[in-house]
Amino acid sequence: MGAFGTEIVNVRRGHHQDDPSELTINCPDKVGLGCDFARIVFEFGLKVVKGDLSTDGRWCFVVLWVLPRANQLVQWSLLKTRIEEVCPSIGVQFVPTLIPPVLSRKVLLLQVWSLDRTGLLNDVVQKLWELELTIHKVKVSTSPDNKSINLFFVTDNRDTWDHRYKLPLKKRAEEVGDQLKELLGSSFSHSEFSEASPGIGDLTCAPLAPMVANDVFAAVPAPTETEMDRSQGGPHTSLGGEETVVTVDNSISPVHTLLQVTCKNRKGLVYDCLRTLRDVNLQVAHGRVATLENGSSEINIFLLRAGGRKIMDVEEQRRLCQCMHAEVQHPLRVVVVSRGPDTELLVATPIEFCGRGRPRVLYDVTLALRELNICIFKADIGRHAVADRQWEIYRFLLVDRPELSLTSSRIRSLLTERVQYILMG
Secondary structure (H helix, E strand, O other), X not given: OOOOOOOOEEEEOOOOOOOOEEEEEEEEOOOOHHHHHHHHHHHOOOEEEEEEEEEOOOEEEEEEEEEOOOOOOOOHHHHHHHHHHHOOOHHHOOOOOOOOOHHHOOOEEEEEEEEOOOOHHHHHHHHHHHOOEEEEEEEEEEOOOOEEEEEEEEEEHHHOOOHHHOOOHHHHHHHHXXXXXXXXXXXXXXXXXXXXXXXXXXXXXXXXXXXXXXXHOOOOOOOEEEEEEOOOOOOEEEEEEOOEEEEEEOOOOOOOEEEEEEEEOOOOHHXXXXXXHHHOXXXXXXXXXXXXOOOEEEEEEEEEEOOXXXXXXXXXXXXXXXXXXXXXXXXXXXXXXXXXXXXXXXXXXXXXXXXXXXXXXXXXXXXXXXXXXXXXEEEEEEEEEEOXXXXXXXXXXXXXXXXXXXXXXXXXXXXXXXXXHHHHO
């Protein structure tokens, strides 16, 4: 490892619409780098159909073959730039680097006033992402005279890694305001961009109202133990349930523990596997992603505990299988409930240990609502502690219409299925 050409990141587009595009990354390694790559690919709405990741602890080589959704436009040059931004500098490849915790970064408040319309929030969210602003909390409301008031609590990614283009806050506010004015046209009123006060810009988790917690976190089917072998050859644990089977095996490699995940392929799958391993402090030495003949994905990851040891304890293997199965099979929750005469859409996603929320959720949910021509009356994103986990809870109060009654069980099922499909399809 260590041999590289003129480009650390190379993007080779597929020749035809159904051909995967190839991303090749050859750079110094750092803690959690594979998860960072998978997260960026997920942010662009791409599905990994094949992949290979290798590292010797100092240098890593990654190849991913990815596919977008049908008719999805991908900004390939921006994807290349985003990946390059998280690659460590070649001059410091032997120094481990970590992601700055979200809670330690400056939180900014962006306020946007405009006329309301279907798809407004979806358009603004996409533009803020292109401007390298990460949304952590949102409060959106619509006035009786059809004016939309949008409050976005964001952090600026340029503060983290792109110091070449970092601007003073006043200049950055002008840039964001000009971009929003160009996007929204005559419906745009004005915007304000400033540092959030500590009281309202706090990103720490608050308790969740019991009524909402009960709606969102209904019982999820637990995986069933299909095999448990404690022979002298080395522990082998497998858990299966619904469409997902997770296996931990020590008999394949004398140095590493093999984790194998077989499940239906979907957007964000590789990200969910790698973020789970990072959150439980396991190190990835080699990984491979393959698409099977039946369309499912098989992910094989050779890993080590901190300190370079295999996972020999059977109970630790079992806990790893249960954790991985839960995160792969049920990475998010989507429910539609009644709030008196109104209808509310609830989406819950886990927060990474470093404080980052799941990518694309707000964009994908608002895209699904836009496709169904459903308007949002009020929206709210908050961070909440539920049991021993931290979650981002997205709440959307929806506008009911005679031609699309949200009280209908058929329409609610359609809405739930469409949101889930866009989030995980």
